[in-house]
Amino acid sequence: AVVAPPLPQGSRLAAAPAEDRQRPGAAEREAAAAAIGAMAGLPLSDVAAHLLDAAGPFARTPAYEHREAQVQMARAVGQTLERRRRLLVEAGTGVGKSLGYLTPLLLWAARTKRRAVVATHTVNLQEQLADRDLPFVNELLPTPLQVAVLKGRSHYISLRRWHRFLAVPDTNGREVDLDAIRFKLKVLAWLTQTRSGDRSELHLSAGEEQYWRRIESSTDDCLGRACANWRTQRCYMVSARRGAADAAIVVTNHALLLADSERQGQVLEAYDALVVDEAHNLEAEATRQLGTSLRNVDLTMVLDRLPALPGGETAQAIEQCREAGRRLFGDVKGFVGERLGGGNPGNGTVALGEDVRAAADFVAVLRAGRHTAGTLTRAAAVLEGASGTATVQAELLPQPERADDELALAAIALRELAGAIERIVCDPRENHVTWLEMRAEQAELHEAPVSVSGPLREHVFDRTDATVLTSATLSVGGSFDFLRHRVGIGDSAEELALASPFDYLSQALCVLPAGVPDYDQPDHEGVIASLVDGIATRLDGHTLVLFTGYGPLKRVHALLSDRLAHSGLAVLGQGLDGTRRQILRSFLDDPRGVLLGTNSFWEGVDIPGERLRCVVIDKLPFPVPSDPLVRARTDLLVDPFGQYILPSAVIRLRQGFGRLIRGREDRGPVFSRPCRRRRWRVCRPRRQVPWSRPS
Ligand code: SF4
Structure with a gap:
């Protein structure tokens, strides 16, 4: 196992802001092609490391910023692909893990003429890879590869289901269903323009989801080759899959990766290398995919x-x-x-x-x-x-x-x-x-x-020659054992831990306020609302509050709306003032407010710079022991708290904490109620990766 030493404290090797990455010009492309050609006989890991090196061809591209940890990651991924091994890589925020794995992966696919799959948990990351990172690396190859994005089936409209839905009268009991009519008009207009049939172009509201379910592509309502849209090649889902079948690199999501494994590879076709990003979510997604809800x-x-x-x-x-x-x-x-x-x-x-x-x-x-x-x-x-x-x-x-x-x-x-x-x-x-x-x-x-490690090992990991699991949060207390056992990747998988280049010691402050009542006490939410009121008033908004349940979010939202009514600060509650996407957009446009989010806000939310000045965590995110699945899983363990409850909470807490510091200029406090009652206390994180040890 390889565990890289943490970067020196105060390191300034920071990530270039995502939106600053620009496409390489002709001169950069020529230099990269020449370097790749000249290194044709060298190991893949050396070529990947050279491309990303401070003196390498990628460094000539505009806004490129060299990051030593990224080079280490590229080298390790390259070795894993060449040696047909398995690797777990934790790459803290700012390491630039996307280029860290895409660079060796594309070089490998170009050299070997074999296919690879990259699977993310969120559509956001999938789109970021497809729109920005993948084209950036691909254009620097001597011969760019064919790449494709394949989303889960339900992201695409089924034209056959749509025609059926269109024919259904728009009544809700005896009332005319105006929402259904509006939705139909929206889709009709969209269908004249879309080339992908992908719902992300529609920006559906929460209320429109119920209508989308009736027209999304669905396995149990697809005529397959008997469908007229299949034969005429008008079906968006089939077109997306055909495009992916011809591609050397397919970017997909965890759900489709698992659906493919259930269908013996009929969805993604054969591939030889797999990179799973946001891999800390793999167990939960596999559980959803292999389970049933009715x-x-x-x-x-x-x-x-x-x-x-x-x-x-x-x-x-x-x-x-x-x-x-x-x-x-x-x-x-x-x-x-x-x-x-x-x-x-x-x-x-x-x-x-x-x-x-x-x-x-x-x-x-x-x-x-x-x-x-x-x-x-x-x-x-x-x-x-x-x-x-x-x-x-x-x-x-x-x-x-x-x-x-x-x-x-x-x-x-x-x-x-x-x-x-x-x-x-x-x-x-x-x-x-x-x-x-x-x-x-x-x-x-x-x-x-109860366990997904067997199916994942048998149908996902054993299917490929080389597998890389990566995320900003894979380890707990410096150990990868929790993830290793939960997903069943096996003891032979190597490890690499790359600390975030951000200087948490000077950029972040953990505040553990005393006097916040226990979560189950009636005055807990009142005190949280008062705390957030005080913070938001002083910081002029710019505050994100993370909840573990929707009930507390709603009640704190009501209390805060009263308290902040005359301050000019907006209170934006997930599901109350819009969908996750809508309230996030409102906050990004005008951060003079408080953003209240539940589960999906703990990760994948990127609010860089001055817009976000403080994160408040309502409750430490321990799994609920009475949850049937949690109980079934912990029943099998010798030490349920140490082996499951605590590691799950650590990974989630690190994700939540990670919302605050997204760049080297970001600064601010994270407020969280401590586990035990204690006096007001302010402390600075002692390690580069915050709170990664149970202590
Ligand atoms: S092939 Fe299947 S998904 Fe495509 S339009 Fe026909 S029924 Fe819908």
Whole structure:
């Protein structure tokens, strides 16, 4: 294992601001091509390190800034590719990890003529790589490679589903659904311009998400080669996949990487090298991808696809499915409500452990689950035996001549839903955890694998010759053991830890205010609101507050709105004043305000410079021990706190802390309530990588 020493304190090797990176000119391209040609016989790692070196050809490009840690990373990634090994690289903020892995990766692909995949967690990073970093390196190669971006399937519109949605009347009960009409007009205008069919161009609001779900490309509602849009090459999803199949480098996301592994490589096609960026999220994403979540709307969306002729066997089967679904999810809602104390339960979960399954009050849910699974299976058999044109109003289908295919596709979807209900409610699988949940007044059924290390090892890591996992936060207390075991990459993977070049000792201040009541005390939120009020008033806004739950965010938002009403400072709450993207844009345009964000604000949010002067952390981000998945995972451990709860919190806290210092000019305090009650205390971080040791 290789662990690089931290950079000297006060090091000034800082990253160039992302937006400053400019495309190389002809002279730089010539110099790079000449250097690569002259070093053709040298190891890949040496060539990559030379290109990024202070005297190398990349240094001639405008706004390029040499970073020693980046060169170390490029060398290590190059060696990993050449030796067909596995590598874990933690590269602190400002190291420039994108160029640190893209430079050797593109050189390797150009030399070997083999394919590589880069997978990120967030679409933001995916777009940054595709729009800026990848073209920068690619243009410096003697012969640029073909590269492609492939997002998850649901990012692309399905034209067949869109035509079906367009034909549906825009009523919400008896009312005209103006939001649906507005959404349709927006999509109609967009379709005249888009070349990608990618939803990111639409900038959907939170309210429009429900409509997008009805037109996004979806595995369980795709006719494949039988679809007219497939044959005419108009399908955006198919075009994106065709483009990716021909590319030497494919930039995708964790979800698609895992979907590909489930489908035996049919999505991404064969590749020989893999770089997973933001790899600290890999376990969570694999859990989501390999698990199941089910709501009644998932069933009704399948049933709504079939405009059955009234009175026939198909119409009857569809109606029985609707009724069974209503009953099941109604019973789940009642059960969860009672278990959580009666009345309207709001948000909450009930784990389906053996004790709950054996309890008398679960019998109604179990019966409803069996009944629904049976009804769906019987309905699937009816659809499989029916003739399309004789049982559905074919003229209402997007492709009337494909009515039989529509029935067959719906039958497959119903069987899958029946199987999921069986697994979650009636007959749980080994090594899986199941739970019932209420969220936004909707009942949900969930199943997740307790461990994802086996599937990741077998279907992702063992598939490639060389694998690199990287992130700004992979280690805990200087050790990579937590990540290594959680994702199952194996003991042979080498390690490299590269400290951030930022001078945290002089740039950051940790403030641990005494007197903040415990999180579960009634006055906790009032004190947090008062603290934020004081900070924001002194700093003229420019403050980000991070929450671990949506409830506290809403209550602090209400309190702060009152307190700051006459100050001229805006209070921007995630989900209250807009989507994450919208409030972030508002804050970037005018930082005279307080930005309140929950889970997705802890990482991937980049507010460089003066705009952000302070971060307040409402509560240390420990996983909730009563969460069914957390409980199932910690039950298997000798030391649940030390082996799971604490390392998870450390990684998340480091991400949250990292929102503040994004460049060498950034300065400011991070306020966080300490674990134990103590007096007001101000301390400076003692290490370059803040809070990386449990102590
Ligand atoms: S091929 Fe599939 S995703 Fe594409 S338009 Fe047809 S049904 Fe939709």
